[in-house]
Amino acid sequence: MEAETLIDIQNLGHRYKTHQALGGVTFAVQRQSIHGFVGPNGAGKTTTLKVLATLLKPQSGKVSVFGHDIVADRKAVRRRIGFMPDHFSMYRQMTVFEYLDFFGAAYGIGLGERDKIIGDVLALTDMAGRKDELINGLSRGMQQRVSLARVLVHDPDLLLLDEPASGLDPRARIELMEILEELRRLGKTIFISSHILSELATLCDHVTILDRGEVKYTGTMRGLVATSDGLTATYQLTLAAEHPPTSDALARLPGVSRVTAPLPNEARYSLTFDRAQLSPNAILRTVLEAGGEVVSFTEDVKQLNQAFMDLTEPGVRT
Incomplete structure (x- = not known):
């Protein structure tokens, strides 16, 4: 059976004043895959992610997520995605539980249901034992887990993760990748950007390589090697x-x-x-x-x- 396309990007273009960030980007992401989005710094990855997260309106081209146009059906898309930016802001004087509870309330989740959901995402991210600690006192790796837990509070079908392993030590990176594998097993689709291909090599089944705003390759990891090395x-x-x-x-x-x-x-x-x-x-x-x-x-x-x-x-x- 042919895999279902969850993200479909056709000829996406975007320019910042004199700098062209994206020049006709086209690729697709399949449901329940872990799709790597790789490219050098400045390749256009974050711009693409902001478009997918409906935070930036595309200047040209067409983008659909879950079959919804991201401009015409922005609200329908937002209900089903979770976006974790590279440089995330956190309310650092809150405890972990208070932080997640705040966002659960913002998503309109009732108090009783909210407690259960927060307990579940804390268990999944292995942060249950830290729920009463201030975010300000947590390590970078622990803060990354809290940020991921926040993304999961409203149970999105698609996770958009911008450089989630940035600044983490090797152990924290491995543990994060294990969490992402578990999320895929739970039925999530994960679109994860990085500027380091080897970081995603064993995690992703598909990859898109972007350079200077253009797609250089999109397909399977196996196909990538065949493209380069016969x-x-x-x-x-x-x-x-x-x-x-x-x-x-x-x-x-x-x-x-x-x-x-x-x-x-x-x-x-x-x-x-x-x-x-x-x-x-x-x-x-x-x-x-x-x-x-x-x-x-x-x-x-x-x-x-x-x-x-x-x-x-x-x-x-x-």
Whole structure:
């Protein structure tokens, strides 16, 4: 069954005085996907997000969300989206609970229902134990969680997140990505911007790359690497334990050009192969038939970074 299009952007254009932020941007986002929106600083990502959030009226082109035109049906769109900007303002002298309660009331949620909803979003973002603490005393990572909880209070179907991992330490980034994965499992669609492709590589199923206000690529993560590197793919494979026959079995597969065997007492491989002759599923099947227990099997992030560099132009953005 064909995936349902939730966001449809056609020839979106926007200019700030003499600077063209967007020049005919066209792409789509499918329902219940995690769609990465990636580009260098100044590429036009935040302008696009503000248009989708109905905070900025497009100067040209057509944008629809849930089938509603974002200009003609602005209120219908706003009821179903949650927008988390990059530089968010917070009422820092409020406690976490007071902050969420304020926004719940602003959305017209009744008192009894509000308490339950706030409890649920605090549990989801792992902030229940901090609900009575002042926001001003929380770390950047904890404040990001509160901001995400605020976005979830009215139970939106679509989350628009502008650089949500900006300024977070590695652990906080990983924990945030785990929360986003859980939200997708709960049926949410997530549109997340970043200027770092590798940050989203294992999270997103689709990606759109924007540079100087133009779409350079839109499609699957797998397709991105194929666009940059022909049909050659490199994957990292980790097994629970080393099985001596595995290296030989992988090397004999048609299309495999390189297998880097693990060091003694390790079970990590790097495989390079031709997509036209071999699929990742065939590799996994071979490993399982050889008695291997797969821990992880992921595309090499280095290839994604190279794809990003190939598609974007060097230089400072204005």
